[in-house]
Amino acid sequence: MTIEIREMRGDDEARELRRVGRRAFHPVFSLILPKPKWAYGLFEDGVCLGGVILKQIGTIGLVDWIFLSKAARGRGLAKRLVVAALDAFAEQGLTKVAALVRDDNTASWNLFAARGLKAVTPLDLIRQLGIRDAVRISFASNMVVAYGFDLWIGTLEDALDPSDPEYVSLADTAPGNFLTTLLWHLSLNLLPAIAVIWRHNGSPVHWLIAVSALLLLRLALAYAGSLPFYQPVRLRAGRGGYIIAVPNQLLGGLLFHPAFWHPAVPRWREPDYRSGLGVSASLGVIGTMGLIAVSSLLLARGTLQSTMAIGIAGTIVQAGKLILIMELQPLFEAWSGRRILRWSLIAYFAVLAAGVAVIIWA
Numbered sequence: 001m002t003i004e005i006r007e008m009r010g011d012d013e014a015r016e017l018r019r020v021g022r023r024a025f026h027p028v029f030s031l032i033l034p035k036p037k038w039a040y041g042l043f044e045d046g047v048c049l050g051g052v053i054l055k056q057i058g059t060i061g062l063v064d065w066i067f068l069s070k071a072a073r074g075r076g077l078a079k080r081l082v083v084a085a086l087d088a089f090a091e092q093g094l095t096k097v098a099a100l101v102r103d104d105n106t107a108s109w110n111l112f113a114a115r116g117l118k119a120v121t122p123l124d125l126i127r128q129l130g131i132r133d134a135v136r137i138s139f140a141s142n143m144v145v146a147y148g149f150d151l152w153i154g155t156l157e158d159a160l161d162p163s164d165p166e167y168v169s170l171a172d173t174a175p176g177n178f179l180t181t182l183l184w185h186l187s188l189n190l191l192p193a194i195a196v197i198w199r200h201n202g203s204p205v206h207w208l209i210a211v212s213a214l215l216l217l218r219l220a221l222a223y224a225g226s227l228p229f230y231q232p233v234r235l236r237a238g239r240g241g242y243i244i245a246v247p248n249q250l251l252g253g254l255l256f257h258p259a260f261w262h263p264a265v266p267r268w269r270e271p272d273y274r275s276g277l278g279v280s281a282s283l284g285v286i287g288t289m290g291l292i293a294v295s296s297l298l299l300a301r302g303t304l305q306s307t308m309a310i311g312i313a314g315t316i317v318q319a320g321k322l323i324l325i326m327e328l329q330p331l332f333e334a335w336s337g338r339r340i341l342r343w344s345l346i347a348y349f350a351v352l353a354a355g356v357a358v359i360i361w362a
Contacts, residue, residue: 003077005084008039008051017041017051024050024067033065040084042068042077052081054088057140058133061089061156063099064141066108078111086115086159096129098153100141102333103238103258104277116158119150121184121239128153147241148258148334178235181259182219185237188257189215203311210315211254214288214323219259221287222280226261229276236262238334254322258334278343281336285327285351289358292320296362321359328355 008017014036021033034053041051050068054061063085068077089097097117101108125134138144143151190211219235226233238258260280263273295313297303304310330337330348341348 002045003080004043005040005080006043007088008036008041013041013048014039016048017053020048020050020069021053021065021067024069038088040081040088042072042081044072050077050081052085054085055140056089056092056094057098057137059094060096060098060129060133060137060153061085061092061094062137062141063097066099078107082111082115086156089156090160095156096153097156097159098137098141098151100143100146100149100240101152103148103150103236103260104274104333104339106273112152112154115154115162117152117154119152119239125151125153143240144243145241147244147332148238149240150238151240181235181237185219185235185257185259186212186215188237188242203315206308206311206315207319209312210319213312213316214291214320215256217287217291218256218284221283223261225280225283226276229279230263230273232264233261234264236260241334254319255326256323260339275343277339278347281339281343282347282351285324285336285340285355288320288323288327289355292317292324292358292362295320317362321362324355324359328352 008014017036017039018033025033036051036053038055039051039053041048043049049072051066052063053065055064056062063082066078066081066085068081086097097115099108099112099117101112101119120128122134122138125138128134129137137151141151143149190208223233236259242257244255260277295316299310299313299317304313327336328351329335330341332338333342337348337352340351
């Protein structure tokens with residue numbers, strides 16, 4: 001078997017590479033896979049098995065898409081595609097490397113972290129690149145709409161001299177301490193709630209308390225769900241896709257930006273990682289359903305007396321149902337429904353059935 005990696009030439013090769021890429025990704029993401037303008041294809045005996053699509057933003061080389069067919073996975077070929085990309089960036093005289101990585105894609109974490117790239121917060125990005133280039137790469141990489149993704153960045157010099165892949169520090173994938181991560185997570189989810197308040201003519205105080213209660217309960221139960229699979233753990237919030245929440249909220253929906261509990265040691269190749277995510281997501285959704293059910297029962301029985309308590313309970317029911325409608329859909333990798341489905345088909349349909357029952361009943 002002969003493996004060849006070379007730059008793609010002509011429209012026919014670009015179409016073939018795009019076809020392979022669409023088969024490699026989730027159907028939602030395959031729809032937005034662009035026609036390659038600067039790309040390298042991986043061929044085995046003349047058959048295209050994968051590729052890497054590149055972009056240049058100033059002095060930054062962006063690994064825009066990297067993919068392999070199922071037949072080519074597990075053979076170390078992704079590393080060879082990354083090397084081809086880095087060599088291409090070096091030929092153009094670029095100084096930095098960036099890549100957009102799904103927040104639970106442990107294989108890509110290992111791949112890029114070993115090349116010196118680190119997941120960055122938006123503030124880190126501005127500090128490293130300045131506001132102008134930070135905005136340019138945020139849009140060029142689709143980070144602003146890539147829900148559940150992180151932008152990784154590093155110097156080309158470090159990337160061309162890879163570190164030991166057996167050990168990568170935690171800071172490479174979980175930037176920020178617990179408090180800053182929690183505040184970032186709460187801010188991303190509370191600020192867009194203003195649009196929902198306006199759309200539903202609700203009380204700002206009721207909405208902020210209700211959404212905070214739903215968020216904190218989810219995080220607490222998700223924490224409990226992660227402990228059987230890996231500990232110690234650390235809170236990790238997705239940094240990309242924050243613009244998606246805006247049109248969703250303006251249309252009257254409510255969608256939580258993702259956060260999950262990450263192993264506080266680099267155990268990224270452990271098979272229990274996906275199970276931990278699935279159980280955590282299940283408990284988080286069950287917690288939302290439980291809070292909706294309790295609030296609905298208290299309202300139905302007339303247990304609550306104060307106007308404030310009644311308003312908060314009613315808002316929890318209203319907001320919780322909006323959240324369930326979005327979260328139970330397995331459309332995007334970072335949504336709870338998708339995490340549960342990737343862990344267990346039976347668990348997903350059980351949670352889905354329970355969620356539909358709560359939405360109808362409450």
